[in-house]
Amino acid sequence: MTATINKERLLSDLFGQGKIGWHAGRGMQRAAYSEAYAEAREWFEGKMRAAGLKTRVDGVGNLFGRLEGRSRRTIMMGSHLDSVDNGGIYDGPLGVAAALEVIRSIEESGAAPEHSLEVGAFIGEEGEPLGGTFGSRAFAGLLPSGYRRETLDGFGVSEEAVTASKGNLANYAAFFELHIEQGPFLERRGLQIGVPFGIVGVTRLNITVKGEANHAGTTPMAERKDAMRAAAGFIHSWFEWMDGQKNMVCNVGVLEALPGHVSVVPGEVRFVLELRSVDDSLVKAAGVKALEMSKMLSPCSALVETLGAKPAVMLDERLVKMIKESADKAGFSAALMPSGASHDASPIAHVIPTGMIFVPSHNGVSHSKDEFTSEEDVLRGVELLKYVVCEADRRLG
Ligand SMILES: [Zn+2]
Missing domain, CATH: 3.40.630.10 (Zn peptidases)
Structure with a gap:
């Protein structure tokens, strides 16, 4: 034909x-x-x-x-x-x-x-x-x-x-x-x-960093539990780690600070880390890495939840x-x-x-x-x- x-x-x-x-x-x-x-x-x-x-x-x-x-x-x-x-x-x-x-x-x-x-x-x-x-x-x-x-x-x-x-x-x-x-x-x-x-496959991790909201003018820098500072540190380290990875891409396209006032140290920051690869095992390993890194945000803490995972x-x-x-x-x-x-x-x-x-x-x-x-x-x-x-x-x- x-x-x-x-x-x-x-x-x-x-x-x-x-x-x-x-x-x-x-x-x-x-x-x-x-x-x-x-x-x-x-x-x-x-x-x-x-x-x-x-x-x-x-x-x-x-x-x-x-x-x-x-x-x-x-x-x-x-x-x-x-x-x-x-x-x-x-x-x-x-x-x-x-x-x-x-x-x-x-x-x-x-x-x-x-x-x-x-x-x-x-x-x-x-x-x-x-x-x-x-x-x-x-x-x-x-x-x-x-x-x-x-x-x-x-x-x-x-x-x-x-x-x-x-x-x-x-x-x-x-x-x-x-x-x-x-x-x-x-x-x-x-x-x-x-x-x-x-x-x-696409996996989305919802990451919530918890600190303590406080006055952005009167709280001494060294005493803050600044959720934004911790989240920024996490995201920075994450991208540095990603630079060494192959066959996988990631994105942080959504980030929200709470309570969300210019004069308040954020008590909570939420963002979504999206991971994509044709190799599900790479994404799984990245999820473990994210969990590991989330435990190193002292004096803040973080919760990592899987929003969705399409293989x-x-x-x-x-x-x-x-x-x-x-x-x-x-x-x-x-x-x-x-x-x-x-x-x-x-x-x-x-x-x-x-x-x-x-x-x-x-x-x-x-x-x-x-x-x-x-x-x-x-x-x-x-x-x-x-x-x-x-x-x-x-x-x-
Ligand atoms: Zn299309």
């Missing part, structure tokens, strides 16, 4: 959807369940129908478009249609537009694929308002019961609708997601394609190999790499063999109106996706 993608049509879809929810000077505003989101989904559904796909929207709002093959066994491609506040046009929709174009080009080639082919356009992949990879977790049946019930009630999504959104997982032979890299790895190395072998996800070895070999055959420069960001592929990889393709992000920028991937890079990614899907159709059961 060989098929040629229609470059003009693909780019016209990509840029066309990029106008829905776009605000000049700010970028994309297309949060899950917003009006712009609904409009984008309807727009894509229209494109799918025009291509002869059978469409359906499930209980949480994921959109699917399906082309029946000779078998019920299904190869799915896709990504998400929601964006962060002030986002770009590529993060998510690229993978949906690509999937649609791949199916259209296969149809037009006259080939009759063995597998049924499906586009999955997932909802709520971004962190807000539903905690990230919401639609794909619903599809994978991985949401705990009662998950974010109040918020979902607000969107008119019942518990039954969430449960009913679990896909017919046994029917799926593979899931492929084409996505922008969202980092500088590929561009810095002059590479055209990234082949993620795993997606980092790393390894992608399907066979599909990773298939993608890398296909890229090599196509003459694209490609390298295996970890994904530092979470994707719809993360939950889906738990239930369906999953592979991903990354294309370069200019300057490593994403979640910004300045997010950019060149047309050449976009087209290479979609070409490769098509090549891989044809290969998978031949080789997978």
Whole structure:
């Protein structure tokens, strides 16, 4: 099965959807369940129908478009249609537009694929308002019961609708997601394609440093139990330790001092230390290190609590190999790499063999109106996706 993608049509879809929810000077505003989101989904559904796909929207709002093959066994491609506040046009929709174009080009080639082919356009992949990879977790049946019930009630999504959104997982032979890299790895190395072998796990530690609130003018420096001084010391030592670590990144993005007055020595400082790695054992060891360091903050004390720990996800070895070999055959420069960001592929990889393709992000920028991937890079990614899907159709059961 060989098929040629229609470059003009693909780019016209990509840029066309990029106008829905776009605000000049700010970028994309297309949060899950917003009006712009609904409009984008309807727009894509229209494109799918025009291509002869059978469409359906499930209980949480994921959109699917399906082309029946000779078998019920299904190869799915896709990504998400929601964006962060002030986002770009590529993060998510690229993978949906690509999937649609791949199916259209296969149809037009006259080939009759063995597998049924499906586009999955997932909802709520971004962190807000539903905690990230919401639609794909619903599809994978991985949401705990009662998950974010109040918020979902607000969107008119019942518990039954969430449960009913679990896909017919046994029917799926593979899931492929084409996505922008969202980092500088590929561009810095002059590479055209990234082949993620795993997606980092994310662990968040809530650290509370306790001291004693007191007057910031009259309390002698040597007698203070200054929670900020202790927290700052901890954070400084932590980053020094991190400089010696490999294959793991960390961030302190939230910090709060209490009671929070300019003239009061903080009695308590809370911050969140986030750790990411594809190697869960590194994160675990870092957690032990944090606990150790938290005991050295005298005269203050500290409490370390785990807020959440999503384990790393390894992608399907066979599909990773298939993608890398296909890229090599196509003459694209490609390298295996970890994904530092979470994707719809993360939950889906738990239930369906999953592979991903990354294309370069200019300057490593994403979640910004300045997010950019060149047309050449976009087209290479979609070409490769098509090549891989044809290969998978031949080789997978
Ligand atoms: Zn994304």
